[in-house]
């Protein structure tokens with residue numbers, strides 16, 4: 675198929691320290707002909723409210739530093755009843771509080787709506803970063819369920835099923851990360 679042929683042999687450095695993100699992104703992108711190489715050199719994370727500016731800055735920084743075509747993934751869980759918390763602070767909050775404390779904060783809350791967002795920052799050396807956003811709307815579960823996935827997966831549910839209860843394949847067909855990555859792949863297909 676022409677689509678796959680055009681995408682052959684593209685390798686992007688994925689700058690992340692998170693093995694789960696790599697695994698999911700590989701499963702999503704490899705059928706589209708995009709190969710990923712992990713680099714865990716890290717990047718400075720701006721203290722910003724917008725995942726987009728954090729991802730754009732990180733991608734430009736990493737492209738310059740590594741002198742390679744790179745992508746970064748900045749994700750966050752935005753809980754409506756908590757005013758969008760933890761949002762851009764999701765990594766910090768997960769490390770300090772974890773899922774059980776989040777569930778405690780939500781104990782008597784009727785509005786359980788939450789949005790999981792993923793922003794992929796992509797950059798070539800010397801160019802401006804491009805950002806691709808994907809989001810999925812769901813709810814905070816009443817209790818932690820499922821052993822699949824990572825991070826907030828056991829407490830984030832879509833149509834009554836948590837990401838933790840879904841198999842990897844099912845999560846990768848509808849997740850925030852999937853939605854952002856297919857936008858990246860489509861942009862690369864058209865632009866390059």
Ligand code: ITT
Nearest residue numbers: 690691692747748749750764765768824825826827
């Ligand atoms: P890098 O910055 O090194 O890529 P990280 O784990 O710090 O890795 P983020 O800041 O993007 O990544 O993640 C914010 C938090 O949200 C962190 O605790 C993740 O474990 C969690 N998270 C990100 N994507 C997730 C997903 O698909 N399912 C569940 N939790 C996720």
